[in-house]
Amino acid sequence: MQSKMKESDPILEVENLSASTDNLPILKGVSITVYPGEIHAIMGRNGCGKSTLSKIIAGHPSYNITNGDIKFLGENINSLEPEERAQSGIFLGFQYPIEIPGVSNLEFLRVSTNARRKFLNKEELDTFDFEELVKEKLELVKMDNAFLSRSVNQGFSGGEKKRNEILQMALLEPKIAILDETDSGLDIDALRIVASGIKKIANTQTGIILITHYQRLLDEIKPNYVHVMSDGKIIKTGGSDLALELEKKGYEWTDNYIKQS
Amino acid sequence: MEIIEKIKTNKSIVNQTEIQRFCIKKLQSSPLPNPKSELWRLTNKSKFSKFLDYSVNKKEPKFDTPYPKTSQNTIRLIIGENCQIKLIEKKYSIQQLSEDELFNHIKEQISFCDQNENWSDLLNLSLSCTKNILGLKINGSKIPPIEIFSHASINSLNAKTLVIFLEKNCDIDLLQVNLGKENSSLSQSTFFFLKENSSVNHGVVSYGEHKSNLLNSLNVIQQKNSEYNLGSLHFKFNYARFEIRIKQTSGNAKTNIKGMQITKKDEQISTYTKIDFNGPNGFLDQINKSLADDKSHAIFEGSIKVPKIAQKTDACQLSRNLLLSKFAQIDTKPQLEIIADDVKCKHGATISQLNEEELFYMRTRGITLPEASKLQLSSYFQEIISFIPVSKDRWDLLDKLLNDN
Numbered sequence: 327m328q329s330k331m332k333e334s335d336p337i338l339e340v341e342n343l344s345a346s347t348d349n350l351p352i353l354k355g356v357s358i359t360v361y362p363g364e365i366h367a368i369m370g371r372n373g374c375g376k377s378t379l380s381k382i383i384a385g386h387p388s389y390n391i392t393n394g395d396i397k398f399l400g401e402n403i404n405s406l407e408p409e410e411r412a413q414s415g416i417f418l419g420f421q422y423p424i425e426i427p428g429v430s431n432l433e434f435l436r437v438s439t440n441a442r443r444k445f446l447n448k449e450e451l452d453t454f455d456f457e458e459l460v461k462e463k464l465e466l467v468k469m470d471n472a473f474l475s476r477s478v479n480q481g482f483s484g485g486e487k488k489r490n491e492i493l494q495m496a497l498l499e500p501k502i503a504i505l506d507e508t509d510s511g512l513d514i515d516a517l518r519i520v521a522s523g524i525k526k527i528a529n530t531q532t533g534i535i536l537i538t539h540y541q542r543l544l545d546e547i548k549p550n551y552v553h554v555m556s557d558g559k560i561i562k563t564g565g566s567d568l569a570l571e572l573e574k575k576g577y578e579w580t581d582n583y584i585k586q587s
Numbered sequence: 588m589e590i591i592e593k594i595k596t597n598k599s600i601v602n603q604t605e606i607q608r609f610c611i612k613k614l615q616s617s618p619l620p621n622p623k624s625e626l627w628r629l630t631n632k633s634k635f636s637k638f639l640d641y642s643v644n645k646k647e648p649k650f651d652t653p654y655p656k657t658s659q660n661t662i663r664l665i666i667g668e669n670c671q672i673k674l675i676e677k678k679y680s681i682q683q684l685s686e687d688e689l690f691n692h693i694k695e696q697i698s699f700c701d702q703n704e705n706w707s708d709l710l711n712l713s714l715s716c717t718k719n720i721l722g723l724k725i726n727g728s729k730i731p732p733i734e735i736f737s738h739a740s741i742n743s744l745n746a747k748t749l750v751i752f753l754e755k756n757c758d759i760d761l762l763q764v765n766l767g768k769e770n771s772s773l774s775q776s777t778f779f780f781l782k783e784n785s786s787v788n789h790g791v792v793s794y795g796e797h798k799s800n801l802l803n804s805l806n807v808i809q810q811k812n813s814e815y816n817l818g819s820l821h822f823k824f825n826y827a828r829f830e831i832r833i834k835q836t837s838g839n840a841k842t843n844i845k846g847m848q849i850t851k852k853d854e855q856i857s858t859y860t861k862i863d864f865n866g867p868n869g870f871l872d873q874i875n876k877s878l879a880d881d882k883s884h885a886i887f888e889g890s891i892k893v894p895k896i897a898q899k900t901d902a903c904q905l906s907r908n909l910l911l912s913k914f915a916q917i918d919t920k921p922q923l924e925i926i927a928d929d930v931k932c933k934h935g936a937t938i939s940q941l942n943e944e945e946l947f948y949m950r951t952r953g954i955t956l957p958e959a960s961k962l963q964l965s966s967y968f969q970e971i972i973s974f975i976p977v978s979k980d981r982w983d984l985l986d987k988l989l990n991d992n
Contacts, residue, residue: 384951388943408950409959417951424948428966434952437962441953477966494952 343394370555415501484511521546679727739771767799818974838866850883857886
C-alpha cells in the first residue's frame with residue numbers, strides 16, 4: 327500500500343465505524359479524518375470506546391467491524407492483519423505496553439524496524455547497523471543503552487515503558503501514530519521527555535491521534551482538533567479550547583450535552 | 588515382543604555378563620511393567636509395544652556424530668565405539684572403570700530395585716553388553732568439557748549404559764546426546780555417583796528421527812556438599828520416556844533441574860522424576876516445561892520425598908506447560924510427600940497457550956504472526972537451553988527447535 331496520494335489527501339479516514347466484541351457493541355458510528363501534519367486529541371470518560379477505537383484501527387483480532395470503513399492512505403484496511411497495517415505505517419502506542427519476558431528489547435526493535443523497512447523497500451539492518459540507529463533514537467527519549475539488553479518492557483517502570491513506546495515510534499517512522507493514554511502514569515519530567523520525543527518525530531507528513539484524559543499532555547503538544555467521545559460515538563469536535571472547556575466543566579457536561587442534542 | 592520372550596526364557600541372550608544375568612533374573616517372573624501402576628498408566632500401550640518390537644542389534648554401523656568436534660578442548664566419547672580412555676593430566680584424570688568396579692557400582696544400585704519402578708534400568712542392563720557400557724572415574728578440576736553420544740541404529744533396539752563416578756572435589760561439564768534413528772529404539776541408562784564436594788553441570792539432549800523411540804533413565808546419587816545441575820531437552824520421538832531418580836544420601840546437597848519436552852504430530856514424551864532427600868539441609872530447584880502441538884501427548888510426573896530426617900529441606904518443583912493445539916494433551920502432576928516438619932517446599936503447575944496480547948503487541952510492530960510465535964517460543968525455550976552445558980556455542984539447539992516447531 328505505497329502512497330500514491332497527494333499531500334493534501336487524508337492519511338486516515340474512519341467513516342461511520344461501528345464495532346463489537348462478543349456481540350457487545352462498543353463503537354456506534356465513529357467518524358474521524360486525519361490529514362498530514364495534523365494532531366487530533368480524543369478525550370472521554372473511561373469505557374467510552376477511545377482505546378477500542380485505537381485497537382480496531384491497529385487491527386486487534388478480538389473486535390468485529392459491524393459497519394463502516396477504515397481507510398489508510400485512501401485504501402480500505404478493514405480486512406488487513408495487524409502486522410500489515412503496522413508495516414504500512416500505522417503505529418499504536420499502548421496504554422499498558424506488554425511485557426514479553428525472554429525476548430530481548432534490542433532484537434524486538436530490530437525485527438520490527440526491519441519489517442517496516444522491508445515494506446518501504448529500504449535495506450534491512452544487521453545488528454551492528456541497527457545498534458547505530460537505535461543509539462541515535464535513544465537520545466530522543468533520553469533512554470539508556472541498558473534498556474536494549476533487557477527483555478521487552480519487563481521490569482520497566484511505567485515511565486520507561488512509555489518511553490520505550492516512543493522509541494519504537496521513532497524507529498518505525500509511521501505515517502500515523504495513535505497514542506493511547508501515553509501520558510498516564512508519567513511524572514512531570516517524564517511527560518516532558520515523552521512529549522518532546524513525540525514533537526520531534528511528528529512532521530508535516532505524519533498524523534497523530536492522542537488519546538488522553540488530561541489537559542497536561544495537550545499543554546505540551548497542542549492539538550489541531552479535539553474530539554469528545556461518549557458511549558461509542560464522537561459527540562463533539564472543536565479546537566484546542568474544547569479540551570480546556572472539558573477540563574473546566576468535567577465529563578458531566580458531556581452527559582448534559584447528549585441530553586440537549 | 589521378541590525381547591520379552593528372550594528374557595522370559597533366558598535362552599537367546601548369549602555370552603551374558605554377570606550384570607545381565609542378575610537383571611534378567613529380576614525380570615524373569617514379571618518381564619513387563621504394570622500398566623495400571625501410577626508410573627505406567629498414561630503410557631501409550633501401542634507405542635510402548637513398538638519400542639520393544641525391534642531386535643537387539645549386535646553389529647552396529649559406524650556412527651557419524653552430527654557435529655564436528657571443533658574444540659580440541661572437548662573430550663568426545665561414543666558409547667559402543669571408542670570406550671577406551673585413560674587421560675592422566677596434571678590437574679585431572681579420566682579413567683575407565685574396571686569391570687569389577689562397574690559391576691559393584693551397578694549391583695549396589697539395582698540390588699534394591701523395584702521391578703516396576705526401575706523396569707527401564709533392568710531392561711537396559713539385561714540387554715547392554717560389555718561393549719555398550721561406558722564407565723568413567725573422573726578426578727580433579729579444570730577438566731575439559733565432555734560430550735558423550737549414544738545412538739540407535741535403523742530398525743533395531745540398542746541398549747547403552749553410562750556410569751560416571753565423580754571423586755571428591757571434582758567438577759565437570761558433561762553433555763550427553765542421545766540420538767534416535769529412523770525406526771529405532773534406544774534404551775539409555777545413566778548412573779552418576781557424586782562424592783563429597785563434587786559438582787556437575789549435566790546436559791541431556793535427546794532427539795530422534797521418524798518413528799524413533801527412547802527409554803532414557805538417569806540415576807544420581809549425591810553425597811553431602813555435592814551439586815548436581817541438570818538441563819535436559821527431549822524432542823522428535825514417536826515415543827520417549829525420561830526417568831530421573833536423584834538421591835541426596837545424607838542431605839546437605841544441591842540439585843537444580845531444568846527440563847523440557849516438545850511433542851508434535853502424535854508423539855508421546857514423558858518425564859518422571861523422583862527426588863529423595865535422605866538428610867537435612869537438602870536443596871532442590873526444579874522446573875519442567877512441556878510443549879505439545881498437533882495431536883501429541885506430553886506427560887510430567889514429579890515426586891519429592893522429604894522424610895523426617897530431612898529437616899530444613901528447601902525444595903521447589905514447578906511444571907510449566909504450553910498447549911499449542913486443541914487436540915494436544917498434557918498431563919502433569921508435581922507431588923510432594925513431606926514427613927519432616929521444618930521444611931520449605933512448594934510445587935505448582937500451569938498449562939497455557941501462547942499469550943494473545945503479547946502476540947498482538949508484536950504484530951502491531953509489523954512482526955508477522957509466525958515470527959511473533961517464534962519469538963515467544965524462543966523465550967520459552969531459552970530458559971532451559973541456557974542451562975544445558977557445552978551446547979551453548981555450537982549446538983544450535985534453539986534453531987533446531989524453532990525450525991521444527
